[in-house]
Amino acid sequence: MNWFRYASPVEFYPLAGRMIPWFALAAGVPTVFGLYWGFFQTPDILSQQKQYYRIIFVHVPAAWMSMMIYALMAIMGAIAVIWRIRMMEVLVVSSAPIGAAFTMIALISGLLWGRPMWGTFWVWDARLTSELVLLFLY
Numbered sequence: 761m762n763w764f765r766y767a768s769p770v771e772f773y774p775l776a777g778r779m780i781p782w783f784a785l786a787a788g789v790p791t792v793f794g795l796y797w798g799f800f801q802t803p804d805i806l807s808q809q810k811q812y813y814r815i816i817f818v819h820v821p822a823a824w825m826s827m828m829i830y831a832l833m834a835i836m837g838a839i840a841v842i843w844r845i846r847m848m849e850v851l852v853v854s855s856a857p858i859g860a861a862f863t864m865i866a867l868i869s870g871l872l873w874g875r876p877m878w879g880t881f882w883v884w885d886a887r888l889t890s891e892l893v894l895l896f897l898y
Contacts, residue, residue, distance in 0.1 A: 829859035
């Protein structure tokens with residue numbers, strides 16, 4: 761089968777339209793299960809952090825996703841420039857708001873966790889600052 765034909769938007773859009781419900785189910789079920797497990801089934805093992813540590817179940821995946829989406833955008837952008845595949849440009853443009861949303865979630869959840877743990881909302885640490893720069897890049 762010739763998979764390169766899906767590089768054209770005319771061929772890709774009908775296929776993507778049929779696959780959206782399946783991908784939504786494949787992403788939604790584990791997300792709901794993971795959030796339920798992280799927020800309601802995890803025991804209180806960290807006595808110093810009390811209930812505040814549960815935000816880590818949102819913060820860490822959001823930070824990973826923000827960086828992964830940026831790396832994927834770089835790869836797709838390189839493919840678009842080198843092989844001139846128009847579909848990669850569409851994917852890069854449509855990935856940017858999603859990556860920015862994950863970056864914003866990571867920053868806000870980090871602020872909410874940092875205040876009770878460190879006594880301040882923001883420290884000019886390399887990790888925090890690089891995530892803020894990533895938001896500006898998006």
